[in-house]
Amino acid sequence: MDRIRFEDYKGKKVLIEDFSQMRPGPEFLALIAAAQKMIASQPQKSVLAVLDATGASFNNEILAAMKDFTKANTPYVKAAAVTGINGLLQVALSSISKFSGRSFNAFPTREAALDWLVQQ
Template sequence: MERTRFTEHKGKRILLLDYAGVRDPDEAVASVRRSMEFIARQPLNSLLVMTVVRDARYNAAVLQAMKELAAHNAPYVKASAVVGMSGLHRIAYQAVLMFSKRNIKTFDDEAQALDWLVTQE
């Protein structure tokens, strides 16, 4: 299954960055890089993005890749949500926000995030 893909919710197209369960740092960084390439092919200011990180592990390299992803995505994204953060993820989330200067809303589950995203156009 491709980790970067479009899904639909209430008639709106949502870009899903599905990093759930990724525990290998090399796989995580490679997935993030593929997401960046995919996003770079989209029109500016066109994307509603949901990133799922539930049960994912990270290290310094993964955190750096996530910071770069968030900064890279800024011109392409109308609204962004992240789902499934644990306590340690929240620390990394703060670093991503500081680095990227983005406002990325957090949610406990996908349904809440999707419902919020479709109201952001």
């Protein structure tokens, strides 16, 4: 299963960014780069994206990469939702939000995030 993929959800094309259980390192950075490439290939303000961070770990390198990733994606993203955010990940999300000038809607489950996204 590809961690970065488009899926049809209730008739809408949604980008799934599955960062669940990822740990800092080259694989995490490669996944961020793959997501960036996929998003940048889409028309501006067209992407509905859900980022699943369930059980993921971040360090300063990953946090910096996520900030750059989020800022670069801003022209392409219509709406974004996040799931799996708790504890220190909430602090990281707040930092990314401030850096990128974007707000994120956090949800307790991927299904809740998807339901919200398709209403946008």
